Amino acid sequence: DQQVKQNSPSLSVQEGRISILNCDYTNSMFDYFLWYKKYPAEGPTFLISISSIKDKNEDGRFTVFLNKSAKHLSLHIVPSQPGDSAVYFCAANDGNTGKLIFGQGTTLQVKP
Amino acid sequence: NAGVMQNPRHLVRRRGQEARLRCSPMKGHSHVYWYRQLPEEGLKFMVYLQKENIIDESGMPKERFSAEFPKEGPSILRIQQVVRGDSAAYFCASSPDRKNSPLHFGNGTRLTVT
Numbered sequence: 298d299q300q301v302k303q304n305s306p307s308l309s310v311q312e313g314r315i316s317i318l319n320c321d322y323t324n325s326m327f328d329y330f331l332w333y334k335k336y337p338a339e340g341p342t343f344l345i346s347i348s349s350i351k352d353k354n355e356d357g358r359f360t361v362f363l364n365k366s367a368k369h370l371s372l373h374i375v376p377s378q379p380g381d382s383a384v385y386f387c388a389a390n391d392g393n394t395g396k397l398i399f400g401q402g403t404t405l406q407v408k409p
Numbered sequence: 410n411a412g413v414m415q416n417p418r419h420l421v422r423r424r425g426q427e428a429r430l431r432c433s434p435m436k437g438h439s440h441v442y443w444y445r446q447l448p449e450e451g452l453k454f455m456v457y458l459q460k461e462n463i464i465d466e467s468g469m470p471k472e473r474f475s476a477e478f479p480k481e482g483p484s485i486l487r488i489q490q491v492v493r494g495d496s497a498a499y500f501c502a503s504s505p506d507r508k509n510s511p512l513h514f515g516n517g518t519r520l521t522v523t
Contacts (some may be wrong), residue, residue: 303451329509340413340500340514341452348509386451390509392456394465396442396504397512400449 300324301389303400311408316374318403320387323368329390331397332361332372336382341386344371377407413515414483417461421521422491430486434503441484442512443476452500458484491522493498516517
């Protein structure tokens with residue numbers, strides 16, 4: 298029972314272009330969503346989050362969009378840089394306990 | 410400001426041995442979460458603890474796995490009688506409160522069972 302899904306295992310973009318990573322969820326009770334970035338042999342690093350009362354949150358080159366009716370969120374990175382190459386995880390907060398439910402991850406490769 | 414500290418970084422155990430993974434949360438954080446990442450998979454929730462209490466262990470295998478977060482000292486994830494299928498990266502995360510706070514992760518312990 299995968300409550301948070303990232304259907305694209307990988308994405309490749311050219312440096313300077315936009316990267317769009319997608320995430321779908323099934324539980325309408327989720328009210329807080331996060332994106333994490335992970336390099337090999339390191340732990341996930343928090344990137345950006347959004348509350349369900351908003352539909353957009355922006356932080357520098359990173360913007361997260363939330364479409365509650367579609368139970369869909371996306372992360373936009375613009376312009377993409379080679380250092381952005383990593384695995385990106387979408388997560389949803391289980392409001393009851395605070396634990397995060399993670400998607401399977403999308404590997405982003407930004408080519409110079 | 411030290412982050413979440415996990416040790417050891419790498420642990421090799423033979424089948425049947427015990428594995429003990431330690432996690433010290435960030436200063437001021439009283440909530441600890443353990444996650445497991447199997448090869449080619451995402452992060453799977455295992456257990457959520459506060460000081461001296463297990464709050465949610467819905468992701469823990471029913472046998473051989475246990476976790477604690479004592480009043481003093483780090484949180485411990487213990488795996489008894491390890492099997493090859495336990496080989497994975499185990500990540501600990503901490504947070505200062507439950508509602509809408511990002512979890513801060515350590516760099517994990519990579520367990521290899523031979």
